[in-house]
Amino acid sequence: MKLHQLQALVASAEAGSIRGAARTLGLSQAAVTRALRELETSQGLPLLVRATEGISLTEYGKVLLTHAKxxxxxxxxAQNELARLRGRSEERLSIxxxxxxxxxxxxxxVLSFRQRMPNVRLELFESLMAVAQPLLRTGDMDFAIGPLHSSAAMQEFACEPILTYETAILVRDGHPRQACRSIHDLLDQDWVLNFARDGRETLLEYLFYRHGAMIDEQRIVRAQSLGMQQILVENADMCTWCPAIIAAAPSFRIPLRALSLKERFxxxxxxxITRRNGTLSSAARCFVECLLQAIRRHARSARKEDVALFETLTLLA
Structure with missing residues (x-):
């Protein structure tokens, strides 16, 4: 496989056509077509399905696309970091x-990082793992700060633990079931949860099945942002499972209540979280250092707000 062939594959998949790929790459359609045919020939596999309305990828092509990206x-x-060291370019960091x-x-x-590395272009994602894992897999995200649940994900990604945090079942304040003391009393309620595509069974086992609570999975809505969870908890009376600290977050318009259930989580x-066998750039390592410094400052603080914060957090290092 050659670099220009992989570039042609990625551009074609993103554009949905040879013409679009040629425009993106600044090449002729014939050059892109030739690169793709050479790639298919070298692998001995059909990678593209060509039709009058455009192209799509075969299963072989989809697998190769992930690795090509x-x-x-x-x-x-690598090119950006070397250029930055030469003082000729800005680096991008996606987290x-x-x-x-x-x-x-x-x-x-972020303020600390910007002081230390003002020339790095910083891109931040709200990283519920359903969003982060595909981006980590293709290299579109440098690393993520979050939990890693499923065993499959643990085999694919590497993780360096920072702290542990308490979680809770949350409902809006005033929810008709806010006095419940068992998860069994919430099985007839609708739920909004976030999980990676390969983490559904692990999460359901953690929240319900190991407690003998057999929930109807049709009651569960999978949300891919905190904002969606917020709206559905506040306006649709759904239950959710979140870090306990979310209940005190000022960004929620309606106060949330962490339920005191007999089941323990x-x-x-x-x-x-990084790709296994991947390496962090100097900018990425700097961001991690800034985060750890911020956490440690709050952990040592005697302010009432910080003391309350670390009632649900335990710093590991």
């Missing part, structure tokens, strides 16, 4: 941030 992103990052970190430590972290680990 990762390879091109890694090469681009997934779990929402409760956004509500607590993110502002301090073990603390969740928050980690720096």
């Amino acid at each position: 990762l390879a091109l992103n890694q090469l681009s990052r 997934g941030i779990t929402p409760w970190i956004t509500l607590t430590f993110l502002t301090e972290t 073990e603390p969740i680990g928050l980690s720096i």
Whole structure:
């Protein structure tokens, strides 16, 4: 496989046509077509389905596309970092941030990072893992700060633990079931949860099945942003499961209540998550250092707000 062939594959998949790929790459359609045919010939596999309305990828093509994106992103990052060291270019850093970190430590972290590395272009995602994992896989995200649940994900990604945090079942204040003391009393309610595509069974086992609670899975809505969870909890009386600290977050218009259930939920680990065998750039390592410094400052603080914060958090290092 050659670099220009992988570039042709990625551009064609993103544009949906050879013409669009040629325009993106600044090449002729004939050159893009030739690169794709050479790639298919070298692999001995059909990678594209060609039709009058455009192109689509075969299953073989989809698999190769993931690796092609990762390879091109890694090469681009290496070139950018070398150029930055020569003082000729800006570096881009793309990070997934779990929402409760956004509500607590993110502002301090970003301000500190910008002072130390003002020329790095910073891109932040609200990183519920359903969003982060595909971007990590293709290299479109450098790393994520969040939990890693499923065993499959643990095999694919590497994680460096930072802290653990308590979780709780949350409902809006005034919810008709807010006095419930068992998850069994909530099985007839609608739920809004977030999970990666391969993490559904792990989460359902953690929340329900191990407690003998057999919920109708049709009652569960999968949301891919904190905002969606917020709206459905506030306006549709849905139950959710979140870090306990979310209940005190000022961004929620309606107060949330953490239910005191007899079922116990073990603390969740928050980690720096990267592709296995991947390496962090100097900018990425700097951002992690700034985050850890911000967390430690709050952990040492005697302010009432910080003391309350660390009632649900345990710093590991």
